[in-house]
Amino acid sequence: MAFVITGTCVADYSCVEVCPSNCIHPGPEEPGFEQAEQLYIDPHECIDCDACLEVCPVDAIFPADDIPAQWQHYTQVNADYFRSDGHD
Amino acid sequence: MIDSRPFRVAIVGAGPAGMYAARHLLEPPAGTYLDGRLVNLATCPVEVDVLERLPTPWGLIRGGVAPDHPEKKAITRVFDEVVRRPGFRFFGNVEVGRDVLPQELSAWYDAVIYAVGAAGDTHMGIEGEDLPGCYSAREFVAWYNGHPDHSDLDIDLSVERAVVIGNGNVAMDVARILTTPIDVLERTDIADYALAALRASRVREVIVLGRRGHLHGAFNNPELEELGELPGVDIVVEGEDLPGDGEVVLDDADAATLRKVDTLRRYAHRPIVGHPRRIVLRFLTSPVELLGHDRVEGLLASRNHLEHDPATGRLRARPTGEEAVIDAGLVLRAIGYFGTPIAGLPFDDHKGVIPSADGRVLDHGTPVPGTYVTGWVKRGPNGIIGTNKKCARDTVRSFWADAHAGRLPRADTVDAPTVREIVKQRQPALVEYDGWKAIDHHERQSGQVLGRPRIKLTNTTDLVAQARCHQ
Ligand SMILES: Cc1cc2nc3c(=O)[nH]c(=O)nc-3n(C[C@H](O)[C@H](O)[C@H](O)COP(=O)(O)OP(=O)(O)OC[C@H]3O[C@@H](n4cnc5c(N)ncnc54)[C@H](O)[C@@H]3O)c2cc1C
Ligand SMILES: NC(=O)c1ccc[n+]([C@@H]2O[C@H](COP(=O)([O-])OP(=O)(O)OC[C@H]3O[C@@H](n4cnc5c(N)ncnc54)[C@H](OP(=O)(O)O)[C@@H]3O)[C@@H](O)[C@H]2O)c1
Ligand code: SF4
Ligand code: SF4
Secondary structure, three states, rough: OOOEEEEOOOOOHHHHOOOOOOEOOOOHHHHOOOOOOOOOEOOOOOOOOOHHHOOOOOOOEEEEEOOOOOHOHHHHHHHHHHOOOOOO | OOOOEEEEEEEEEEEEHHHHHHHHHHHOOOOOOEOOOOEEOOOOOEEEEEEOOOOOOOHHHHHHOOOOHHHHHHHHHHHHHHHHOHHHHEEEEOOOOOOHHHHHHHOOOOEEEEEOOOOOOOOOOOEOOOOOOOOOOOHHHHHOOOOOOOOOOOOOOOOEEEEEOOOOHHHHHHEEEOOOOOHHHOOOOHHHHHHHHHHHHOOOOOEOOOOOOHHHHOOHHHHHHHHHHOOOOOEEEOOOOOOOOOOOOOOOHHHHHHHHHHHHHHHHHHHOOOEEEEEEOOOOOOEEEEEEOOOEEEEOOOOOEEOOOOOOOOOOEEEEEEEEEEEEEEEEEEOOOOOOOOOOOOOOOOOEHHHHHHHHEEEEOOOEEEEOOOOOHHOOEEEOHHHHHHHHHHHHHHHHHHHHOOOOOOOOOOOOOHHOOOOHHHOOEEOOHHHHHHHHHHHHHHOOOOOOOOOOOOOHHHHHHHHHHHO
């Protein structure tokens, strides 16, 4: 199912710090972090553990099956980030 | 060798960068995230005093982030948690450079971290820029957010058309605030006088000028998509330069850029309903001159084409020679903030930053012992809230490296009670954290009755009075 980061994200990488499967990118040491408008969850790597959602200070993270209407398209937005050139 | 007393550090500025620096200095037990894991950087106790020129903390979270984005302001819960850690003090209403001087701070503390942001503007450098009716978006934003420096601006909204120059997120914020239905703004913490002015506003059209093309917007996707959701607002994208559906736009365009172009294309194809208000996104256009006698009446704008700039490797805008006049009674320049110098500290006039390497302030290339920077005054006016967390972390790493190497000037350091006494003498209207909590409580309570998150106090006298009244 995977978790999804929505447009409220302020890129403070609290979620990266706790994610057990290293599936949130770009992390602070990765290229593109300074330019990223938000961070993204790799739907193929996420193990649905809930840890990121617990720590996000701005409540930007949702399980894919429970995303508010405003952010429905973000399941695709997160997936697309990992499809574009330079990221895998 | 490190002697046994705690390190004493002053942080100047209580915006995100300053507060993240405090958070890293007063490190949580889990440690600091570095190279993919949590490590403990803080090896000795630290005491942190944050000096802030306003009676209120949080910098641009209070004075910049748009009032209709309350969800982002929730980040202050992270800062509130830092405040509760032992060793933290807030000295509000204390301006460094006025009430206390940088050289004094350097003497009183083992180290000083400057996190003062950017208090000025990038200028267009064109004729008429100083006419009344032309403001920087920084001033306009500070006005609607109730920043005490700008709460008395007399913004005239009796005009039909406003022009916003620039294509960043700030441009999106001001275009949106100018067109958002009043009943939406009535549920936010926008300053009361701004709400009244916007209620009476006659602005019907906001033209946003981007000097480059559709592919080069500096705005983020959510901000662009939000425009399309505004009730009662038509979005007009002048689309003759837009690539067609499915057309490859750039070999190396990332997903975020492609998504923006898709959104713009969608807007360009959307029928114009004839709503009471509209936002026009016009690309490849630069202002050449602002027109008007006693105040702005319009601007002369040039059509641009793009050419490769070998110096920067990016595409830059160049005038085609085709010019046209746009009538407008309000012009907002959203082309970037710019740092301002603090007397007694080095400053780079070209970049608007305090020069530094790895967060260490440089004077003619040489590190100034125990003196650091973080945030916009270190990197320039770019980046979102979280960018400042990494930035502050890296500065704090340099602090610890210097502390361990014995490079901090520790001899004259003054203890915590003595510093507070001096600061209180210099600024009898000192606002400490309790004082801010009293302001916060009062603002929230007055908002509650009206279904608003808070009603801001917008001048220093009222803020200080409120801070005192609960002491
Ligand atoms: C209009 C606007 C909207 C934004 N919206 C968002 C958003 O929605 N999401 C997002 O992630 N990012 C947003 N940002 C970006 C974000 O606000 C910045 O990245 C961040 O605030 C920079 O932090 P800073 O601490 O360097 O500067 P600031 O936030 O400007 O803090 C600097 C602090 O230093 C104080 N200070 C200055 N001089 C002195 C002095 N001499 N003595 C004592 N104190 C002093 C100032 O009063 C201020 O409190 C926005 C920026 C702007 C301009
Ligand atoms: N919601 C949010 O997350 C949010 C909200 C507000 C601000 N912020 C952040 O705060 C930072 C500052 O935002 P910003 O909008 O002030 O700056 P910005 O993102 O740097 O955008 C500046 C814009 O002004 C243009 N510009 C610069 N000089 C110009 C000139 N002389 N004439 C015409 N146009 C000119 C730039 O065009 P070129 O590209 O051609 O240079 C660019 O479009 C950004 O990092 C932003 O993301 C975030
Ligand atoms: S749910 Fe767990 S695995 Fe998935 S992104 Fe969040 S922290 Fe990582
Ligand atoms: S914790 Fe939340 S705000 Fe921070 S980077 Fe993760 S999703 Fe974004």
